[in-house]
Amino acid sequence: MLRLKLRQCGGLATGLKVRESRTEGSRLIKRLQRKFVMITALSVAIVMIVLLAGINAANMIQTEQDSDTILHMLSDNDGRFPDNNKDSMKVKTGNPQQDNPQQDNPQQDSPQQGDAWQKNGSRPGALASPEAKFRTRYFSVYIKNDGTCDINTDSIAAVSRDGARQMADSVLKGGRTEGYNGNYRFKVTVKDDGKLIVFLDCDESLRTMRNFALLSVIIGVVCLALVTVLVMIFSRRAIKPVAQSIEKQKRFITDAGHEIKTPLAIISANAEVIEMMNGETEWTKSICNQVERLNVLVKGMLELSRMDEMSEKPEFVNVNLSETVRSSTDSFMAMMQKKNITCSTDIADNVRVMGDSGRLAELVSLLIDNAIKYCTDGGSMSVKLWINGRKAVFSVYNSYDGELPDDVNKLFDRFYRTDESRSRSTGGYGIGLSVAQAVVQLHKGRISAEKKDGGACFTVTLVRA
Template identity: 35%
Template sequence: MIRALRRRFLLIAMASLAGTLTLLCLAINLGYRHMLTQRADAAVEMLHQTGGAFQIPDAPVDPAAHGGFQVTPETPFETRYFIVHLTENREVTEVDAEHIAALDRQMVVEWVGNILDGGKHSGYTSYYRYGVFAEPDGGTTIVVLDCFLQLQGAGGVLRISLLAAGVCLLTVFLLLLLLSRRVTRPFVENLERQRQFVTDASHELKTPLAIISANTGLLSASLGENQWLESTRAQVGRLDRLIQNLIELARTEEALPDEAAAPVPLGRVAERALEDFRPLAEAAGKTLDGRIEPELVLPGVEDNLARLCALLLDNAVKYCDEGGAIRLTLARRGRWAVLSVSNPCAGLDAAQLPRLFDRFYRADSSRARSSGGYGIGLSTARAIVARHHGRLTARLSGGTVTFTAVLPLFSRPPERFLHR
């Protein structure tokens, strides 16, 4: 559970940071690209209005004055562009290509054809920004500006921002990995105190219950049997079983030390549980069968896994519809063992599924009480699965509820556990 909590904490924190950095990178790069496009459009507009020449300002320009396009004495020499004039019938009448060296007249005419075929008033074609302007005489003027250096700069900003975001993600991940244990420590300590309290309280309750049980026996011997003594004896037995279940739940929620894990032949464990519960199911007018893959060995505690099978089968027998069929399956799925127990349960609502693993929750309290249930069996089953680094889920389909435990297998099971 603690490992799952740390993983969930890391996942949420990294997902939040990744989303924030993604939005930041998008804002920076889209904003920078928009700014470059606005400057290019301003330059194209100026060239159209001035007939293909930049007007040099008399006063010196300040680069920090504003972010728009500004003309300096060097602008005519560092800006590459060409201008084409066309008639109303799209015939080229004049080409001004003196300010660009990469294209000759024939290539300029081809570029103009591509621009006109696009049908747009402005846009990019390759790394050129163009503007199409309608003239009063019905003709058209096309101004095309070379933006290679600007777009190359935008690409550099994109690469730098992505690299910076990646470094930030890696740095924060390493820091969280180191600090997550400290962040989750209060929760771990609180959980340990709760477990210790349940264990201590359960043990403390055993003594007065034993005294009450002994006194009830003495009263029964001296006064004879009556309904009050019988009721007291029944409630003492019920409390004793509840205490045992609480102690079991507290123990199964403890982390499983590596040295305590041993190879467990889950197939044989499931077979024994199936044989033990088949008479109980038949006595209740229900059928129980299974399909078990035998050679599945996983690391864990055999008693815990036997208890897991017993809890799932006990739950199925108690809550299966009258005359229903209970089915247990165990199969391999890649590196995982998948243990499923299903039974028809028409009275179960799908909205109740998330709460079935809550402690003391009973979907049908009247049936649970009549069958002796306390509402912590599935909580214990989930704790056992979590202790073995797996997951337990519930699914309702067509009136049939299925509990599925997915547990990690050995990558290479020891030979002595396969053929003994």
């Protein structure tokens, strides 16, 4: 009957574990899905911004080039279009020789036309149509050295002669030779007997360019929204295998840790019984030491696994970090004296942070314990706590005669040790600093390591309460 009840209790506990594991797996998938969607959306947004910016920049440059081509041509022809379409206004007779007397000799265009194209290169796209002369809105102001002014507003209706003169005076006062004056692009050309200022109405091209830019932004936003929705729909299916693999790994560590505890307890109890019956020997002492070391390792692994699986932020309280650091430092004084370590402390009073008091005490103890383990015999240590603006800064330094890695942040990797042989002479497994880093991350803080004065210094920065 008792066995049946124990089995039922065991089955119930197993069922609760499976249900809890499934809940954690679902939360993990959601967290990974959110990160995946955010990274994908951000990447697509950056690509689209660069692409749309490039397209609109190219469109703007092309528009300005077309405008400048017309302005150069007008400036070279005293503010007027070259008369290059006379033949198109003739009545066709049907005789090729009479209709196109210059067909056999295309170089015999009007002098103004040939000169214009020769100066501006091949006929540009903006002037390729014979209608360009009639659809281009422009005016010019020729201010001569003798004070007279020749104003041509025949090709524009929106600007009067007085308005043209005022715009020309404004451009000359500005000192620029080309640019925009409102919706008009201008060019100043110095002639032998004065200055010619040509204005080109770019209102239509600028409006088209702005509309194109607005339309491209709208299309880009819509495309980004569609991509984000599609990624959200399909990301769960893509991430699920990865999340399940991570969840199985965490479950294995947790289950293995709990399963290892039982044989360790049995081994420790058996060793104690042997000592009671036959007295303490070298072998029983070694068994007890190794069991204790394994217990520390299992505890650290379970602690890391528990913190990784923590889906919700624990309830934080106002913690007096000054008292936590002082009490933890005092508790390690005996270990320091055993290794003849000189420890200096500089702990500011009443430094408070919002956090988990137990986790913060564990953080302080881990860093001090790590410093003692790796500090040279007869070396020095320092424990400091001070305020830096809205931050509370805690640091632990220890002298060290070994070789530190070039990238000291590797010290926070799980099971990393500075000696490649992974010597256990210090009693550690290279997992304490990983736990410390996890505690700091839980409190939204920052932990760093640096080489300093022939040793290592670990610094923790937390937000003050």
